[in-house]
Every structure is written in C-alpha cells, then in structure tokens.
Amino acid sequence: MPEPEETGRTFAENARIKVEAYAAATGLPTVAEDSGLVIDAIGGRPGVESARYPGATYADKFANLYLELREKPQPWSARFVCSLALLDKARLVGGDTSFACEGRVEGHIAPEPRGANGFGYDPIFFYPPYGCTLGEASTEDKLAVSHRGSAFRELRRYLTAG
Numbered sequence: 001m002p003e004p005e006e007t008g009r010t011f012a013e014n015a016r017i018k019v020e021a022y023a024a025a026t027g028l029p030t031v032a033e034d035s036g037l038v039i040d041a042i043g044g045r046p047g048v049e050s051a052r053y054p055g056a057t058y059a060d061k062f063a064n065l066y067l068e069l070r071e072k073p074q075p076w077s078a079r080f081v082c083s084l085a086l087l088d089k090a091r092l093v094g095g096d097t098s099f100a101c102e103g104r105v106e107g108h109i110a111p112e113p114r115g116a117n118g119f120g121y122d123p124i125f126f127y128p129p130y131g132c133t134l135g136e137a138s139t140e141d142k143l144a145v146s147h148r149g150s151a152f153r154e155l156r157r158y159l160t161a162g
Contacts, residue, residue: 103150
C-alpha cells in the first residue's frame with residue numbers, strides 16, 4: 001500500500017498520520033512510528049526530515065550537518081526520538097489513538113563520524129555512558145538504549161498490563 005505523506009511537524013503527528021492511514025487501509029489494529037535525530041544547535045534539525053535531510057548517502061548527510069554545525073559551539077547536544085502510536089480496531093471509527101509513547105536516547109554529535117555498526121546517523125551520535133558513538137557500540141549495547149527499542153518496550157508493557 002502507498003505510504004501516507006508525512007506532513008506532521010512532530011514525530012508524534014507523523015506517527016499518528018501513518019497509524020491512521022494503515023489502520024484505515026487494513027481494518028486491523030495497527031502500530032506505526034516516526035523517528036529521527038534532533039540536534040539542538042541547529043533548531044532541532046534534521047528532526048522529522050531526518051530521512052529526507054539533504055544528501056544522497058549518509059556520508060553526504062553527515063557532511064551537510066557538519067557544515068551547519070561548524071559555527072556552533074560544542075558540545076552539540078542531540079537525541080534520537082521515536083514516537084509510536086497504536087490504533088486498535090475498537091477505536092477505528094472514532095479515529096482516536098489507543099496508545100502513544102515516545103522513546104529517546106540522549107547524547108551529542110561527535111566531532112567526526114566514527115564506527116560502522118548500526119545504520120543511519122549512528123556514526124555521528126556520541127552516547128556518553130558508553131564513551132563512543134552508536135556506530136562504534138556493539139549491537140547488543142545499542143539495542144539496550146535504542147529509542148525505538150524503548151518505545152516498543154513501553155508498548156509491550158501497555159499490551160501486557162492487566
């Protein structure tokens with residue numbers, strides 16, 4: 001099915017747009033998420049435009065981000081954010097989100113990309129508790145703090161609560 005246009009200004013708005021579109025198309029309980037990188041020094045960019053940030057490759061995206069950041073004082077605080085929404089069948093008629101949550105991982109942008117593990121912006125995201133970028137962290141360590149993992153663990157708690 002075609003992907004809905006992500007016209008929201010926040011991750012939560014885009015997650016809601018997606019969950020409503022997919023639930024309406026399938027008639028089934030649906031989970032959708034929107035996520036990305038937020039860098040404070042450049043007004044929250046790339047934010048909801050993380051996947052569409054200028055650059056044909058992530059190396060290009062990194063270069064463009066570093067150009068934006070070059071005049072800004074370090075450290076460049078940043079976070080990965082994942083907004084998740086659940087829409088269940090019982091609520092489809094009213095179009096109300098049954099459950100929504102957000103997962104985050106806080107850190108800052110490293111002075112240069114490091115590491116080849118993970119994907120996307122991981123090589124430029126420095127996670128202080130590990131003393132390395134998420135591109136340098138092991139898969140197990142990254143999964144333990146992942147913004148998506150955090151949001152989906154919260155969903156699991158919701159679904160399994162009495």
